[in-house]
Amino acid sequence: MDTRTGLPVVGMVGGGQLARMTHQAAISLGQSLRVLAESPDDSAALVIGDVRIGSHTDLAALREFAKDCDAVTFDHEHVPTEHIAALEGEGVRIYPGSAALLFAQDKGRMRARLAELGAPVPRWRPVNDTADIAAFAAETGWPVIAKATRGGYDGKGVWVLSSPDEAQRLVDTGTPLIVEEKVPLRRELAALVARSPFGQVAAYPVVETVQRDGICVEVLAPAPGLSDERAVAAQQLAIDLAHALGVVGLLAVELFETDTGIVVNELAMRPHNSGHWSIEGARTSQFEQHLRAVLDYPMGSTALTAPAVVMANVLGGASGGMSIDERLHHLFAADPGARVHFYGKQVRPGRKIGHVTVLGDDMTEVRARAARAARWLQEGK
The missing domain is CATH 3.40.50.20 (Rossmann fold)
Incomplete structure (x- = not known):
């Protein structure tokens, strides 16, 4: 205190x-x-x-x-x-405690536990040597996805393997791995929930996350065109996992949407990039909700503040040209409704240095505004 x-x-x-x-x-x-x-x-x-x-x-x-x-x-x-x-x-x-956080730290443990719980997961296998990858690929077909069991983020620690030779080169690095099938996905979704020690939960609207080069570049809230049935199923899955794993705080369940349903990709037990939109776009931001959860306060409302909300990550661009401050001046003149969050990071090409959130009534228009704002802040044009 x-x-x-x-x-x-x-x-x-x-x-x-x-x-x-x-x-x-x-x-x-x-x-x-x-x-x-x-x-x-x-x-x-x-x-x-x-x-x-x-x-x-x-x-x-x-x-x-x-x-x-x-x-x-x-x-x-x-x-x-x-x-x-x-x-x-x-x-x-x-919070989250060691018993829960383990399943966000170790992808092999996560996959095994999710399978035990009956959660929808890709076919996968632990890897000891190249023969394990080759045998798995014989069942699923090339390419396959190899993942470092620990430490990966923003596309790091994930490899698409198309041949035994590529698999051998990766195994030779000594990185502990699992291998998964390449899921035929329509798009990527995320279901974010918070859980308190008391066991109260709050679920946010399911969002679509748009990835490029292993980095999330856009989040669309709510996920456009997602049926109510599938949205509720994704939220219920996230709630069930939060309870089963004993998560306290935020749980982000990254999902693949396929023709037949949803499949769990990754878990994160903390505020997450897929929830940044909630600062302006939800009645209670994911950050406040996480604090409420770890202190066992009652959960806040997760209702949207507008029919369409888009968050676009701002990545570092090439050096030179107009300063970031000048770009901010021009952006606010062009779109006073855009909300900008800079992270105080040194600019490097491709590094997340901030994000922009735009709210409105039409998802297509809002998405275009957010993309234009992020591109302007990155490139100055």
Whole structure:
């Protein structure tokens, strides 16, 4: 408890943009957010007053960081499971707990557990050697998808393999892997839910996520053309998984939509890129909802604030040309309704440096505005 305010202190391990946006939600709730960042230049460290510098892999740093926090949570899944378990054993309220977070950290464990629960998953197999991949491909056909069991994000740690030679080169790197069938998908969806320790859940509208080069470039809320039946099924699946896995906080279930139904792709147990639209587009943002959940507050409304909401990620462009600040001036003059969030990151080509959200009545028009705004901020044209 913060003695200055009489309100809770939440610790968030990781100093990225998720922590930065969670801080914005904490301000309106009167809460104090403490962040464990690796560098004073991290996105969240630039704007948060209570910043501790240390590594998420250092148990002593985590233990010191957690002192006096009412709850501890994460802006990424890379904290060693054994460290989380150690803190839990010492009485730290840490959400999601080690038993749940394991299934977002280890893709092999995730696939096995989802299969046990009867959740729809691609055909898959653990990999020990090239022969495992070749045998799997003999059943499903080439190409197949290989994934690093730990540490992948934004397309990293995922490989499309089209031959035994490609499989051999990957196996030779020594990366622990699983292999999956290449799902014949129509598009990608995401179902985001929050769950409290009490067991209350709140489900957001199912969204469509548009990927390019392994990076999410657009999120459309609600997913256009998604039947009510399939939307409810996706939300119920996410709720069931949150309960079964014991998740506290946000759970993002990334989905493939196929001709016959939905298939689980990945899980994330934290605020997620597919929910950034909710800052302006939902009555309760995913960041506020995550704070409510880890503190066991009642959940907030997830209702849309407009019929169509689109979030477009802003990626770093080539150096030179008009400054980011000048581009922002021009964008606001052209589209005063566009809402911009910059993350305080150094610009590198292809790096997520922010996002734009646009609301309106017509999805086609809103999507065009969001794409135009993101392109302008990236390219200055």
